[in-house]
Amino acid sequence: MDRAVLFNNVRGLSQGNLGVPLLLLVILAMVTLPVPAFLLDVLFTFNIALSIVVLLVGVYALRPLDFAVFPTILLVATLMRLALNVASTRVVLLYGHEGGDAAGKVIEAFGSVVIGGNYVVGIVVFLILVIINFVVVTKGAGRISEVSARFTLDAMPGKQMAVDADLNAGLITQEEAKARRQDVTQEADFYGAMDGASKFVRGDAVAGILILVINILGGLMIGMIQHDLSFEVAAEYYSLLTIGDGLVAQIPSLLLSTAAAIMVTRQNSSQDMGRQIVDQLFGSSKALTVAAVILAIMGSVPGMPHVAFLSLAAMAGFGAWWMHAKREEVKAEAELQRQTAESVETEQESEQKDLDWADVMPVDMIGLEVGYRLIPMVDKLQGGQLLSRIKGVRKKLSQDLGFLVPSVHIRDNLDLMPGAYRMTLMGVVVGEAEIYPDRDLAINPGQVFGALKGVEVKDPAFGLDAIWIEPGQREHAQTLGYTVVDASTVVATHLNQVLQSHAHELLGHEEVQQLLDMLAKSSPKLVEELVPAKLSISSLLKVLQNLLMEQVPLKDFRSIAEALSEAVVRTQDPVALTAAVRVAISRLIVQTLNGPDPEIPVITIDPQLEQLLLGSVQQSQQAGESGMVLEPGMAERLQGSLIEAAQKQEMMGQPAILLVAAPVRPLMAKFVRYGEQLIHVLSYQEVPENKRITIVATVGGQHG
Incomplete structure (x- = not known):
């Protein structure tokens, strides 16, 4: 264990885990402890070399993120240069009266050789370098960094949506999408850090001017008072050393400022900067x-x-x-290559196969297309809640219906109105509406106590009177009795209503097989005897679709399978099998319609009309047909009476349940299915024994 710990510590040291603490200790030592002239030469030379390396790395980087650590290096280099200024200032003021290389060979070289030993020329050159660094390079780079950071942050949601769109379209994999999202985040972090790092360079330039003035004044006072030098000698010694010290610091500072300017002005490209300059200039x-x-x-x-x-x-x-x-x-x-490629393509054209199935794009089972103003509603980065609402709708519907509802594929459609959306099922439009994403919808539930200002519309889901109001009117609308929902809830509710009414179209062979597989885990013998021994999956699918078409959930799939296993011996007709299943799960059907109430309020048909319908059904069956014949006038009167009775039940808060004889029930269910009111049709055999019937209306009479 001790060897392993020691090995990990040595490996961490070799990988640079202690580099930052050691660098901080070195900077602190340069500020507080006296540094000999030889060590100053080494450190100043290292500072110049580091600046050159950083500048060259910035030049050869293909894109800014290839040198993402640049802001940190800029900060560290600035701190080290300021620490060197403090250390060199101490040496200049302590030993400057000796002249020459009192502060090291590097400072002497910059003070005598570079500026020719003339301190007036040195001051001018130093000030010019500071002006170039502070006014030109640093100021421009700082402005570019600020603008780039702002625009990059503003563009983040759009880039994230582009990644999500490519992922949903299958153009990229999950790993590629993750890498692109990480690049977008790193780009924003980089430009934000560069915006702050540019302030370091500006502060360094100001510090260079102040250090120059302080060193010259301090040197004159120390040389004339403590070492009895004349003004001319003191000015020459300390000015040359101070200017040499300032130039040694300002030249690396100018190099780093130039590197920063190059980094923030770079464009993402597959070429380095030299190649770009040659190709473009x-x-x-x-x-x-x-x-x-x-x-x-x-x-x-x-x-x-x-x-x-x-x-x-x-x-x-x-x-x-x-x-x-x-x-x-x-x-x-290029022309020769094009001609060669065309000839090769012509030769291969006859050998190439025709289109294959990969070229056929399958339609979305459930699709939601939105206009461009509704895009923020499906973007989580912009606070959109529609995705979570749709997920909740799918979960609730799957639990209620008894099978997994397919996922909803969302895409933008520029052909739609900006605030419009469209729902598709198997590529066919089944619902559409126009909403206002920045407003709330106040729905009139039937009785309100005042009017509201806004855009009057119909609720997309149920066709109720509604008004799009400003968010500030929400509480006022609620006090008047309106039901107020946001735009995401409007779309989710509409989607829920559409999926419920088309639930039978969402169930296919794969979903039926999944139901059988789940049932096989608890009742393997039942599944083995039923499918495919007695009933094919296609016939089972037809029965289940009939149940869903009549708003009957498939949650009690075991009872459904047991009823089919018993009834399939007598008949293979899907309608008869559906009737047998309905009788078997009648308690679930009635509870779904009326809850646990012991009394069932029902609507009945006039006995004479019911006898007429029974006779019509029996004649059709004897003729080998399915259906019943009603005179147009009688059908119209019956439909009007049913609608009127259903509306009364709805006003009383009770379900509209039509009770008829068993042979008539399938045809009457089809008769009322496409009416304006939702009417559920039960047969007498489907009423559980523990329930009582209360007749609330009778329709179809001579005066009905």
Whole structure:
């Protein structure tokens, strides 16, 4: 165990885990402890080398994220340079009266060789470098960083949506989507960090000016008072050393500022900066030709340096000719390749196979298309709640219906109105509406106590009177008796209603097989005897679709399978099998319609009309047909009476249940299915023994 711990510690040290603490200790030591002149030379040289390396890495990086650690390196380099300034200031003020290399060879070289030993020239050069660094490079890079950070943050939601759209469309994998999302986040973090890092460089430039003034004044006082130097000697010694110290710090600072400016002005590209400059700046032979002509004209003017201008004109002319020739050669090669590719394609065209199934795009089982104003409703990054609402709708429907409702595929559609949406089932439009995403919908439930200002519409789900109101009117609308919901809830409720009414179309062979597989875990013998021994999956699917079409859930699938296993011996007719299943699960059906109430309020048909319907059904069965015949006038009166009775039941808060004889029930269920009111049709055999019937209306009489 001790060896393993020791090995991990050594490996962590070798991997640089202690690099940051050691660097902080070195910076602290340079600030507090005296540093010998030799060590100052080494550290100043290292600082210059680090700046050159950072600048070259920034030049050769293909995109900003390839050098994402640059803001941290900029901070560390700035802190180290300021610590070196403090250390060198201490040495200059302590030993500056000795002159020469009192503060190290590097400072002496920059103070004597670079500026020729003239401290006035040194001050001017130093100030020019500071102005270039502070006013030009740093200020421009800081502004670009600020704007880039702001625009990158504003563009994040759109980039995230683009990734999600490509993922939903199957253009990229989950891993690629994760990597692209990470790139978007890193890009925003990088430009935000660069916006702050530019402030370090500006502060460093200001600190350089202050340190120069303080060192010169401090050196003059120390040299004249403590070491009895004359003003001229003290000014020469301390000024040269101070200016050398300032130049040693400002040149790396200028290099790092240039590197920062290059990083924030880079564009994502597959080429490095040198290749981009050559391709874009000198990529046009016309520009070089015009430049050569202008230089030749300027060189011909008397008094101008003819050699310089004419030489550059000749070089520009030669470059323009060479680039034009190279471009023509590239065009010729491209044309030859195109012709070769066309000939190869022509030869292979006859051998290529026709379209395959991969070229056929399957339609979405459930689709939701939205206009561009509704896109934020499905974007979680913008606070959209529609996705979570749709997930809740699917979960609730799956629990109520007894099978897994397929997922909803959402996509934007620019052909729609900005605030419109459209629901599709197997590619066919089954519902559409226009909403206001920035408003709430106040729905009139039937009785309200005042009017509201807004856009009057019909509720998309149930066709009730409604008004789109401003969010500030929400509480007022609720006090008046309105039901107020947001735009996401409107879409989710509409989707729920559409899926419920088309539930039988969502059930297919795969879903039936899943139901059988789940039942086989608890009742394997039942499944083995039923499918496919007695009943095919297609016939079972038809029975289950009939149940869903009449709003009967499939939650008690075991009872359904047992009823089918018993009834399939007598008949294979899906309608008869459906009737047998309904009788077997009658308690579930009645509880779904009326709850646990012991009394069932029902609507009945006039006995004479019911006898007429029974006779019509029996004649059709004897003729080998299915159906019943009603006179148009009688059918119209019956439908009107049913609607009127159903509306009364709805006003009383009770379900509309039509009770008829068993042979008539399937046809009457089909008769009322497409009416304006939701009416459930039960047969006498489907009423459980523990329930009592209360007749609330009789329809179809002579005066009905």
